[in-house]
Amino acid sequence: MTLRTLLGVELPIIQAPMAGVQGSALAVAVSNAGGLGSLPCAMLSPASMRDELERIRAQTERPYNVNFFCHRTPRPNLEREAAWRAAVAPYFREFSLDLDAIPARAGRQPFDAEAADVLSSFKPAVVSFHFGLPTAELLAQARSWGAKVLSTATTIEEARWLEAHGADAIIAQGLEAGGHRGMFLTDDVTQQMGTMALLPQIIAAVNVPVIAAGGIVDASTVAAAMALGAAGVQVGTAYLLCPEATTTAVHRAALKSGAARHTALTNVMTGRPARGIVNRVMRELGPMSAAAPEFPLAAAAIAPLRAKAESLGLGDFSPLWAGENVSGCKEIPAADLTRELAAGLRPA
Ligand SMILES: Cc1cc2nc3c(=O)[nH]c(=O)nc-3n(C[C@H](O)[C@H](O)[C@H](O)COP(=O)(O)O)c2cc1C
Numbered sequence: 001m002t003l004r005t006l007l008g009v010e011l012p013i014i015q016a017p018m019a020g021v022q023g024s025a026l027a028v029a030v031s032n033a034g035g036l037g038s039l040p041c042a043m044l045s046p047a048s049m050r051d052e053l054e055r056i057r058a059q060t061e062r063p064y065n066v067n068f069f070c071h072r073t074p075r076p077n078l079e080r081e082a083a084w085r086a087a088v089a090p091y092f093r094e095f096s097l098d099l100d101a102i103p104a105r106a107g108r109q110p111f112d113a114e115a116a117d118v119l120s121s122f123k124p125a126v127v128s129f130h131f132g133l134p135t136a137e138l139l140a141q142a143r144s145w146g147a148k149v150l151s152t153a154t155t156i157e158e159a160r161w162l163e164a165h166g167a168d169a170i171i172a173q174g175l176e177a178g179g180h181r182g183m184f185l186t187d188d189v190t191q192q193m194g195t196m197a198l199l200p201q202i203i204a205a206v207n208v209p210v211i212a213a214g215g216i217v218d219a220s221t222v223a224a225a226m227a228l229g230a231a232g233v234q235v236g237t238a239y240l241l242c243p244e245a246t247t248t249a250v251h252r253a254a255l256k257s258g259a260a261r262h263t264a265l266t267n268v269m270t271g272r273p274a275r276g277i278v279n280r281v282m283r284e285l286g287p288m289s290a291a292a293p294e295f296p297l298a299a300a301a302i303a304p305l306r307a308k309a310e311s312l313g314l315g316d317f318s319p320l321w322a323g324e325n326v327s328g329c330k331e332i333p334a335a336d337l338t339r340e341l342a343a344g345l346r347p348a
Pocket of ligand 1: 021215
């Protein structure tokens with residue numbers, strides 16, 4: 001079955017869900033242009049998820065994707081968190097901030113029964129996961145209205161695992177990709193491969209459709225992924241400057257500057273490796289730090305610094321997520337960008 005048929009879309013182009021930089025507006029624009037728009041829910045409360053899903057339902061009849069993280073909720077480790085507070089304390093002094101301003105919660109929830117309940121009244125055509133899959137029970141609930149299930153693999157072993165546990169299609173996330181690595185069977189970043197190495201090897205290893213992600217930004221990179229056998233593409237970074245995205249001013253400025261040519265994997269923002277434009281906190285505490293608390297707990301300590309620095313127009317403490325290839329970032333409507341990407345597809 002082609003990906004078009006599986007997902008019910010005209011174009012096998014998925015707008016990557018990007019928590020923190022977009023909501024329903026981007027998803028609606030891409031779905032209405034014939035691709036698959038995505039709503040990232042990792043940082044939404046059940047009430048805001050419901051609001052965003054209402055907006056999508058009011059503005060498109062086309063299929064859309066709803067995306068969740070499915071990490072294990074970490075057990076608090078007071079010793080580690082105290083060490084991390086000590087590591088960030090000099091910055092709090094520099095900005096005259098109180099360490100007690102660090103929020104208790106880190107703001108990224110895994111998919112749970114409450115989220116599944118909200119979803120069941122909207123019955124989205126596609127549900128996608130990052131960091132593996134939820135429990136079999138939750139997965140069955142998400143499937144109960146016929147949703148197709150996607151998840152990200154960053155290694156061949158993860159792709160085989162996802163196929164064995166019921167994914168309908170697999171997103172092969174190459175090392176170039178912006179944002180969090182979807183890795184879930186390993187935490188060894190040396191096992192991560194670039195898109196051109198990973199994609200054909202995953203295609204050879206599984207029988208479900210494979211979607212290419214990482215470094216795909218224009219018609220020619222779409223064509224390259226399709227030539228390697230991809231069933232479709234998932235594109236994130238290229239959409240970050242679209243007017244429908246909620247990318248902050250400091251993030252937009254960084255994407256448009258020469259700084260965007262230097263990205264790295266860092267765990268200092270959240271506790272898990274994610275690719276972003278190198279900034280002050282990544283340089284000084286990382287980019288990878290053994291001291292960072294488990295995902296998503298590391299994010300709490302950075303939050304007040306980020307807010308303060310952004311109020312001063314600085315992106316020094318912001319997660320400036322971006323992939324290695326920012327050359328496709330354009331300040332054009334997402335529908336236009338989707339059509340530009342579609343020019344790289346084989347004729348249907
Ligand atoms: C700003 C940003 C935020 C992201 N947030 C998510 C997310 O919430 N859920 C998810 O599954 N993937 C997320 N990703 C990863 C994308 O799904 C995808 O793997 C990646 O964007 C593909 O590479 P590219 O950025 O080079 O296009 C994010 C990527 C970016 C750039």
